[in-house]
Amino acid sequence: MKNKESKTKNTPPLKSSELTDWNQTKTWLLLSMSTVVLTLIYYMVNSPRPYDDDNIGRYFMSQAAFVKPGYFLDIWGRPMAILLFSIPAQFGYWYVASGVALLTVMTCFFTYKAAQESGRPYAWMVVLFVFFQPLVLTTSFSLCAEPLAAFFVAIALYFYYRNKLWQAALLFSMVPLARSETVLILPLIAIPWLRERRWVPVLLLGTGLAVYQIAGMISTGDPLYLLTQSKAFGHGLYQNGPFEHYFQRFIFITGPVIFVFLLFQLVSDIRLRKLSLLNTSVVLMFAVHVYFYWKGNVASVGFLRHFVAVGPMIALLALDGFNRWIGFEDKQKTNSVVWDAFILAALSVLILAYYSFELVGQYFLSDKAEHLKFGTALVLFLLFILRAVLKLDGIFFKKMMITGTVILTVAYCFVKEKPLTFAPEHQTVKNCYDYYKENIRGKTPKVMIAHTWWFFFDNFNNYTKTMEEGGYESMRKEKLADLPVGSFVIWDSHYSHRLSSNVQLREDLAGDKNFQLKQQFLSSDQKFVIYIFEKVKQPS
DSSP states (O other): OOOTTSSOTTSOOOOGGGOOGGGOHHHHHHHHHHHHHHHHHHHHHTOOSOSSHHHHHHHHHHHHTTTSGGGGGOTTTOHHHHHHHHHHHTTOHHHHHHHHHHHHHHHHHHHHHHHHHTTOTTTTHHHHHHHTSHHHHHHTTSOOSHHHHHHHHHHHHHHHHTTOHHHHHHHHHHGGGTOGGGGGGHHHHHHHHHHTTOHHHHHHTTHHHHHHHHHHHHHHOOTTHHHHHHHHTTTTTSOOOOTTHHHHHHHHHHOHHHHHHHHHHHHHHHHTTOOOHHHHHHHHHHHHHHHHHHHOOSSOOOOGGGGGGGHHHHHHHHHHHHHHHHTOSOHHHHOOHHHHHHHHHHHHHHHHHHOOEEEETTTEEEEEEOOHHHHHHHHHHHHHIIIIISOOOSHHHHHHHHHHHHHHHHHHHHHHOOOOOOOHHHHHHHHHHHHHHHHTTTSSSOEEOOOHHHHHHHTOOTTTSOGGGGTEEOOOGGGTTTSOTTOEEEEETTTTTSTTOOOOIIIIIITOTTEEEEEEEEOTTSSOEEEEEEEOSOOO
């Protein structure tokens, strides 16, 4: 039986009069892929730092994996990431980042191939809809695990739409080894196969987790290794957050153009009672992340980048919305013009009322009013009205719609997503490290330190080496008394008092006469501080 989603039913064959060069794939695929590659090069050349703190930890862990093979199974490091990063990590951070950039390019290409195999018009447009999701762009050369998950999702969808179910199942089974929460998508894939009695692909969906379980069982002797790791991972590690966290920020994950087309298609699917692998998976992942962060019962800190894992699915749904918007929907079947106009108008109002603010960094919201997103949605609405209501439905106007979509999609990312320069906290750590190299290194028996970026600037892999090998000591209050006189404690307001560290500034250092404040560094935004204390005497 042919895969039911191998050809999308909501995009009927083009009329001969509509077969223009703008829907021919070779030229526009080449242009869109070239845009992706050139943008990647520009952002990498102008980004002197890793994406975030987790990238540094994963880099050092990957570098250490051949010395400590247990890291290949580490659930925080993500087994797939450690496996793929371990060899290039031996040569340096940017070798790994370049490899991820290559995988991102391949993700765009295979999402295009999935769109092409499923019969979607303007398949080349999906390349831009994948890459120019703001969070995809900013993580496209990072050591985050999400771009790896997105790559396996994209290539799996390609085989899925080709009706190569065995290959698709094997590739889908790898996705949870990059992002564990995506395991919840596997039942959505399996259900239609079970109905069609396709037993082998269903069994193959468990391949990735089975390999992980067997490897863990051999390594530790735990017959329930997978269950043990799942229960232990991150529970109680972070505080919970507000229920509306991802609702308020989702437009910043996708960008306004993709946001409009995605919701346009999802609302239309709901109205038509249409279920597909794409819409159910995206909605499920959104609900899962909302719940996880709201309840705080797993290692969820509310990062927006988690949705990069399903970026290809978001892009394909946005392409469906785009084709509906531009006029490829079967009007006799849906009688949709009025409904579509209403949906687009409602989305414009929603963006004006709910999203007229800025995102600060990758996490926080500002009170500053910003209406670029609303303006983008309004342009899309007006273009639809001109096409569908005023019947400006000729080839020239459709070219205007396509051109406008491309410009709005790409321009928003260039305006809002700048290359990764040092944040105030990172620059402060760098300034402190430079001070340490000039004034302290080689003149003190030990240095107590906790900040992840310190080890990155020092190129000291604390996953391979012991802290003592670098003249360092872990930031633990129980070790303060044992520090030799002349040692330094470099306390920072981010890491030194939390997670694996527990040194409190006032009671353990400032309030202890055995330590003397020598220097302090305050970030330019005054949100982060480093204090350097010297141990001047032993406790009596």
